[in-house]
Amino acid sequence: MTAKIRRYFAENQPATPCLVVDLEVVEQNFHDLQRALPLATIYYAMKANPAPEILELLVGLGSHFDAASIYEIRDVMKAGASADKISFGNTVKKQSDIAEARRLGVDLFAFDSEGELEKLAAAAPGARVFCRLVMTGEGADWPLGRKFGCELDMARDLMIRARDMGLVPYGVSFHVGSQQRDLGQWDVAVGKTAMLFTALDEVGIKLKMLNLGGGFPAHYRTEAPGTECHAGAIMDAVVKHFGNAIPSLLVEPGRSLVGDAGMIESEVILVSRKGYNDSERWVYLDIGKFGGLIETMDEAIQYRITTSRDGGATDRVIIAGPTCDEVDVLYKKAAYELPVDLRPGDRVQFHSTGAYTSTYCSVGFNGLPPLRTLCI
Numbered sequence: 001m002t003a004k005i006r007r008y009f010a011e012n013q014p015a016t017p018c019l020v021v022d023l024e025v026v027e028q029n030f031h032d033l034q035r036a037l038p039l040a041t042i043y044y045a046m047k048a049n050p051a052p053e054i055l056e057l058l059v060g061l062g063s064h065f066d067a068a069s070i071y072e073i074r075d076v077m078k079a080g081a082s083a084d085k086i087s088f089g090n091t092v093k094k095q096s097d098i099a100e101a102r103r104l105g106v107d108l109f110a111f112d113s114e115g116e117l118e119k120l121a122a123a124a125p126g127a128r129v130f131c132r133l134v135m136t137g138e139g140a141d142w143p144l145g146r147k148f149g150c151e152l153d154m155a156r157d158l159m160i161r162a163r164d165m166g167l168v169p170y171g172v173s174f175h176v177g178s179q180q181r182d183l184g185q186w187d188v189a190v191g192k193t194a195m196l197f198t199a200l201d202e203v204g205i206k207l208k209m210l211n212l213g214g215g216f217p218a219h220y221r222t223e224a225p226g227t228e229c230h231a232g233a234i235m236d237a238v239v240k241h242f243g244n245a246i247p248s249l250l251v252e253p254g255r256s257l258v259g260d261a262g263m264i265e266s267e268v269i270l271v272s273r274k275g276y277n278d279s280e281r282w283v284y285l286d287i288g289k290f291g292g293l294i295e296t297m298d299e300a301i302q303y304r305i306t307t308s309r310d311g312g313a314t315d316r317v318i319i320a321g322p323t324c325d326e327v328d329v330l331y332k333k334a335a336y337e338l339p340v341d342l343r344p345g346d347r348v349q350f351h352s353t354g355a356y357t358s359t360y361c362s363v364g365f366n367g368l369p370p371l372r373t374l375c376i
């Protein structure tokens, strides 16, 4: 937690649950990534946190943007981004949305299938397209699995199809999986893309761009290599597989730009046990899976947690959300410990929660309002 965030909570005591984002940290993270990967253009994956203040800040810093939907494209343009700085990075798009993006001036689109290419050829003729390769997601705390991307041989054929359909086969992308902790995955992924560059070169298609996606970590309970380590692994892999013919590089960080910039404060509603001999206490908070902490699904993302009562003895707890739904339990297996004297009204902080929280909130489930976001 930054001093600025601590001061904000102390001075304003906002009603909980509340997410406070320190824009200075977002700016610092942007510069750090730029410094670590000077050859790469940053496309902020705005789905991680599309708060207007964050978008405006990044527009001012000269960032590009990876948009997942036409709504995100409209929002980021409203924040001041020009269309030539936007990539429509979702491989699953409605044709009408492709057409609107094209009308707005967007000229960079992702695909991973023939069906998507047909829509792009119809609604955005002449546009630059990049093909996403499927990855395993191995080593990632929040893998993206096989939902996106296609195999190498299919990507080759689709790129040829793209050219024949009047699109511009521009580059290749992948995503190694979010909160990636295995630096070796970059070599695997970049190696695959280099094979595709070579295979297409043989049929006269010269790709220009390599989109490295996201995957750079935030600072959660289990340590992960920092951005500089990832950048080093990326550049080692790029030089190894592309030699002197390095294509233009793109990165699409979401989590690593905004994750550590945010902190959620919540309040204890109840502490209880289920039986006289129950070894674990249940701690119920005013935020849960439906209030924005959905990445605790399968306890995949384990946030650092502190409380207003830290310092004394602790013991094992199960941490649960406030709604009347069985799945609204945050951590059980993860064996968190909280102060033994924790009681209703105490504050509980979830650190590094600036990414994938505010927008993951349900709409009024159990009548709960959406997670309030304040950018300072």
Ligand SMILES: *Cc1c(COP(=O)(O)O)cnc(C)c1O
Pocket (backbone or CB within 6 Å): 045, 047, 048, 066, 089, 090, 175, 177, 178, 179, 213, 214, 215, 216, 252, 253, 254, 255, 256
């Ligand atoms: C979500 C997403 C990202 C951001 O990934 P992080 O791991 O949060 O950095 C980047 N690119 C694409 C295409 C995405 O869908």
